[in-house]
């Protein structure tokens with residue numbers, strides 16, 4: 228069912244050292260992870276372990292200091308090219324949301340194709356209206372992001388990303404600020420979008436239930452420096468809905484994840500105590 | 504629920520209740536008289552530990568003020584709240600739903616964490632009492648609305664805050680109504696809201712007090728230093744005199760020549776300062792290299808007061824009196840504009856340019872679609888300050904050199920002992936300065952509809 232997915236991300240032996248004022252911080256060390264085309268890969272790990280750093284490297288917001296990252300057969304960054312070029316094939320949905328507050332929701336959604344010069348303004352708006360209607364966002368087109376609730380804002384942002392027909396969606400704890408009810412609605416909305424688009428999803432979260440419910444695989448990261456400690460296959464078939472949450476298999480997987488994450492969290496905690 | 508009811512017969516209990524209400528945010532500003540009337544409709548109740556005060560879905564009739572103890576307030580599922588559970592204590596108010604118009608059901612479950620005393624006020628009775636004093640009521644509702652916004656992420660709920668029985672001054676309508684109008688209509692809407700609120704009357708009172716004090720000090724009692732100052736009555740007579748004693752009134756064409764020359768200088772100076780200052784500020788914030796070249800020079804020149812430039816300006820621009828004056832006004836407003844614009848660029852959240860880059864925007868497109876609009880709120884703050892300093896330095900410059908202008912009027916009137924004319928010049932300056940800065944603010948609101956609408960939802964107009 229997922230054979231015709233879009234872009235595969237290959238992360239090979241990536242290192243990242245921040246050098247803030249002479250105090251080097253090794254955020255990522257020898258991290259390798261294959262994300263298959265069209266899969267939802269969830270990234271969990273202790274706070275401050277370097278998940279965002281990894282995502283930013285894939286998106287091209289900063290450089291890496293070793294290894295390489297590939298999108299299908301194209302090297303995004305690696306030897307000789309430390310920083311990837313951000314582009315519409317890998318669109319990020321930010322933790323705190325980054326809809327432009329000075330543009331209406333419709334202008335936000337239409338932004339990508341217009342600046343890329345792929346569509347005229349009118350055509351982009353037409354398509355934006357269509358996509359927004361499909362995502363249940365009709366009626367919010369002419370509001371500004373500051374005027375709608377945070378759940379709706381997040382949906383607009385995802386639609387803005389999809390307008391570019393990306394190969395990969397990079398989500399950095401996109402639903403963290405939402406209450407649990409809105410969150411569950413967002414999960415279903417995201418899955419619905421995913422079933423239609425087969426876009427590859429790289430999704431960082433702290434919420435283990437969210438990780439197992441959405442993901443085909445869950446990569447549990449070690450405490451800093453970050454690399455996968457364990458990659459868990461979630462063998463619950465898609466399409467999924469909320470009944471999955473009460474299934475036996477779900478609970479088993481949950482147990483396994485909790486165990487692995489807890490171990491790392493304790494390590495991170497102790498490391499933190501030593502630093503202090 | 505079985506609550507222990509205690510009657511409020513005794514005078515001391517009444518005092519106690521008034522003191523309690525005064526300690527709460529929403530009722531703090533009310534008069535003793537009004538608080539007394541609220542105290543009459545309130546009952547003080549004791550709730551044992553663990554007792555549920557109300558449940559999600561219960562009909563919401565009463566508002567509670569916590570007098571002592573601690574109460575857990577847990578919002579039910581579906582409430583789009585920022586914080587789901589909180590603990591409230593003395594002086595906190597719970598049970599807002601009693602003031603909502605359509606949603607008269609409880610949204611939260613509240614439980615006493617220890618033995619607590621609660622002041623219970625019937626929502627409809629409270630609205631009735633408040634209805635007699637729309638100004639105070641507006642205050643109370645506004646504060647309620649603010650507290651509700653802090654708790655919830657859905658501002659639309661604000662629209663449901665009950666409209667007062669008198670139909671006047673409601674906190675809810677402004678937020679709900681403001682969301683779909685733009686431009687002129689929005690402006691008119693705000694004017695009409697403004698006229699309905701207490702602000703205009705307070706403003707009139709403020710002016711009356713000022714002029715009253717001035718009048719009494721200078722013309723009636725001839726007090727102390729004020730004795731030699733022209734009083735408002737004297738100034739007004741001179742100002743409106745068809746044959747002015749000292750040569751300047753609204754009937755003399757010279758008066759308008761002075762006003763116009765000052766305005767013209769401001770216009771030119773402000774325009775140049777904006778045309779140069781905004782781009783310089785944008786690039787200072789945007790390009791690190793540019794900043795490393797320019798900023799040190801900028802920061803060295805900026806603290807030099809404009810007055811210190813006067814001699815040099817006169818030497819630099821020998822051609823008449825006009826150019827040096829304009830130069831000085833331009834210089835002062837340039838700094839304010841450029842600096843604020845730079846701060847505006849720096850204030851932009853990193854996520855916005857990143858998002859734009861993700862969506863395929865080029866560097867220039869990011870500049871155009873993210874940096875400029877993102878800095879706009881600061882730019883307009885800068886422009887407001889910049890018209891202010893432009894006037895300030897203009898008048899200073901006109902007093903030193905110049906043949907026309909309000910600063911010139913003030914200075915020559917002083918030299919020629921025409922004291923009422925000095926005051927006419929000052930008041931005219933005040934009015935013209937106010938108008939120019941209001942124009943800048945209106946231009947800002949017009950260009951930043953998104954911000955106006957956001958702020959309107961935040962309860963601040």
Ligand SMILES: Nc1ncnc2c1ncn2[C@@H]1O[C@H](COP(=O)(O)OP(=O)(O)OP(=O)(O)O)[C@@H](O)[C@H]1O
Pocket residue numbers: 245246247252254272273274275276277278279280281451
């Ligand atoms: N610009 C930077 N300069 C120096 N150190 C940085 C920088 N950005 C992040 N770090 C450090 O790198 C480590 C990883 O940060 P990162 O934000 O990637 O963690 P994270 O896993 O996303 O954390 P969280 O779960 O809290 O979002 C942290 O210890 C952080 O302090």
Ligand SMILES: [Mg+2]
Pocket residue numbers: 278279280399
């Ligand atoms: Mg992070």
